[in-house]
Amino acid sequence: MLRLSKKTDYALLAVRHLAANADRGAVSARELAETYDIPPELLAKVLQKLVRGRLLESQQGIRGGYALARAASAMSVADVIQAVDGPLMVTACSEEDHSCDQYSKCNIRDPLWRIKDRIIATLAATSVAELAMEMPAPLPPLPSGVMPMQMVKRP
Amino acid sequence: MLRLSKKTDYALLAVRHLAANADRGAVSARELAETYDIPPELLAKVLQKLVRGRLLESQQGIRGGYALARAASAMSVADVIQAVDGPLMVTACSEEDHSCDQYSKCNIRDPLWRIKDRIIATLAATSVAELAMEMPAPLPPLPSGVMPMQMVKRP
DNA sequence: CTAAGATGGACTAGTTCGGTCGGATATCCT
């Protein structure tokens, strides 16, 4: 069904939270888990993967926690997905992995790979910063004549 | 991993084949399965789903088989995917299904839905006809009346 | 030292996916 995993959802939720509260110091996994009702151990695992993917930095010890490793605007949702779920591919095959039974007779491979590249480009076009600046519901200083919906921007 | 299922792969393979050989009549499921080394019963199921999705027409009986229900240019890969794997969604939630535990506190829903729409647009932008007209590389020196490549005849 | 927090691996329950089987029905050919 082309769905992205729950872990990825959790990762995006956490990363967005960290981006929105970047001024505060490190945020602990437990605090994050309680805020969004996520099983703490599972969230911890996801966060660790993000650290290994160089998207987050961790601070151990009693006042430890997680924080973004780089600016939210320089971090795309494609980065997050790949850090959590591994390299994303739409087909079972790839340039390296020819293990599909139909590989020799397949003639839809190239167009599908092109579609994959387009999807990755779509994912890479949305930065975490854009996620964080959504939902400004209690945002008083909204000048008149602003169309909040469907604001697609290209940084 | 955002991968599309094997059944979808089979469906695209079959649909592309039917589009490329549209001049011939109906093609049986077994012939298709043998051509691409696909388990026959499984391919049959996939083809049936495509029939239910109004993408193919089936002809029963001894000379039966499957054929495209409409022009290949009016059939996108998004149509094929949705016919086989159901409505494609990138998140577990949707406008109808709010059953996610984080739904009330989730603030990445809307941006993700926008990404989903863009992915669907990407998938809808590629028609089956485009798949079929790939790979015509060794076609130039072909006298009239000769079937193009992939003319597999069973003894 | 100790409490809070990160890290890592192993493990389990549940679900999905790829694949199989058996039977029913429709159509053509002799």
Place this chain on the structure above:
DNA sequence: AGGATATCCGACCGAACTAGTCCATCTTAG
């Protein structure tokens, strides 16, 4: 008419993947 070939449909099974859990270790502030 009768048999051969084909689609159709539902139920079934084993393997693989997913979400979630448990535990044991390491690190650092106080």
